[in-house]
Amino acid sequence: MKRKHTRSKAALIALTPTWAAVIVVYLGTMVWSVTLSFTNSRLFPSWNFVGFEQYSKLFQTAKWLVSFQNLIIFGVLYVFGCLFVGFLLAAALDRRVRFESAFRTIFLYPYAMSFVVTGLIWQWMMNPTLGVQASVRALGWQSFTFDWIINRDLAIYAVVIAALWQGAGLVMILVLAGMRGIDGEQWRAARIDGIPVWRTYVSIILPQLTPAFAAAGTLLSMGVIKTYDIVVALTNGGPGSATEVPAKFIMDNLFQRQNLGLATAAATILLLTVLIIVAPFRYAQHIRARRQAGTL
């Protein structure tokens, strides 16, 4: 009994810095930001409370609504696009192709680059007067058009393409690692039964890759919320405000527009969105865990 007591005390001491960090650094800044969102702070924090004024202003701001819509379009296409393309790449490499490691390096290479670099490269490639469109036209196909980046309806998809190019490699590596962990006997069995290769992938391999997909999906989703630098480098939110994203909206209001109150209100909404998406997911996991444990 005494022994147990000392151990918990030691653990308590050991955990103190962690708790301090959690309370001060993580929760503290969060509470500070949320509090500021109820004030009329401009360039510097002020404690003049105005209730929900910043929030009502936020949802009357066209730019914020566009940003939020873009986050959803970008998020869904980017995460699922990366998972799909990454899986195809992994499946292709899994066929024991020649120069596999060379391909692997090439496909993973974009992921090693900063989003700013990716954004710039694609800005050049998608610029109608410099990049792909100009090159193809120079070859003689005069009517060829690839001007998504200057089209306000398509520009957000141009951002998706660039981000996809960057993110698919990561998924490929994770999924390939997962595939290599699958027993080769299953392949042999499937071949003996005369099951086509695609069918084997869909019905036998894919279900076993769930953990790899979950890991990749989590990493990508976190990237979606933070999306800022690729937009700044690629389109700077343009044309007009067609490719604005919430993180950029927050940064713009924090630094250029001297509007701390509105920026923190936007940040709070972003936090709430994450919670709303994560909560049902966590709840489902919780229920599943209890069911497995037999307590439900």
Added chain:
Amino acid sequence: MKRMTMLLAGTILLGAAGLANADDKLKAEVFTSWTSGGEGRAVDAIKKEFEKRGGVWESSTIAGFENANAAFQNRLVAGDPPTAKQVVVGKDPAEFIEQGLMNPMDDVAAAGKWKDALPKALYDYITYDGKVYLTPTGIHGESWMFYSKDAFSKAAITEEPKDWDAFFADMDKLKAAGLTPIAWGGQGWQEVKVFNMVLLSQVGMDGFMKIYVEKDQAALTSDGVKKALEIFGKMRTYVDQGSAGRNWNDATAMVITGKAGVQFMGDWAKGEFTAAGKVADKDFGCAISPASPGLIYIADAFGYLKTNDANQDAAQKLLAEVVMDPAVQVEFSLNKGSIPARIDVDKSKFDACTQKGMAFMAEGKIVPEHAITTTPEQVGALTDFIGEFWANPSADIDASVAQFAAIFE
């Protein structure tokens, strides 16, 4: 271990000695966003004179005015402000001053008789609550239309367009000659400047002040605004496909090389022409935008941060003196393409374009840009609105006028 400690202590001592040495000289860390060729040489004019008078210049240059601002605010919040910062006269530095973060330069201003040396309209804008805080480096005329003489002669255009109808007729000629009519910088802030030029030509100087200073609702929804949006929108068909997101100096380069006909930009673009060895009125022309009754201006200045360090305070006073030195003002403006803030300087060295600008100043035909008279938030909202309007060729004009007016409610 002990040796290690000794070594460390020694290094720190040496470092401290080095610092003490530098302290004898007045060291100023100057924060700017001036990175282009002309801008760089302009700021060098101040640097050289500052060093000649015994100062040590340390430049912190960050490309892009807004990026520099963000970095600066981080420094400020961290309690490590630079000695001086490039600011735009108007509402931009107002909150720093209101919060007591800047040092007034009253005594330097009194000693140098700035009140007599500066135009009243400018002196009033660098004074907050009766104290002078900023030292203007120069005034920029913003509503210029630069054009390539080469391109104009290729398209058989003989004279500068006097109104917008003539302008669009000329643009059609340029298009027919296979050139890009308008070198368009596709960033929101540049588009707002073009819109302002058109607006000034449609509502006049009084109307312009009513809109941006008094925020008068009748003026904000007047026919002039509607016409301005129509003319501005018409320009969409005269720009090239690669204009989205283009920097102003890249657009200037298109005019310098004769690939494009005209560029609407502030007179800092002239610095690029000069840096490329082009001569005003010979290789390129400068006219104010068609049908304009005057010039829109903006003024750059230095502001001085409170550092609670006597050495820095002394450096600030020296820097303020240097910035306001008549010879430095001339040298700075010659490189940057601006007009000296002081009216008592030697005007003979300036080219035809600046002379034109000086004439407008002397006649009082100048109006302040919206960034001087409206809050950063409103500037941002206007930039969004114009950017969005430009990007959407099917934007409804009447609805757009209402949106424009709503910004200043």
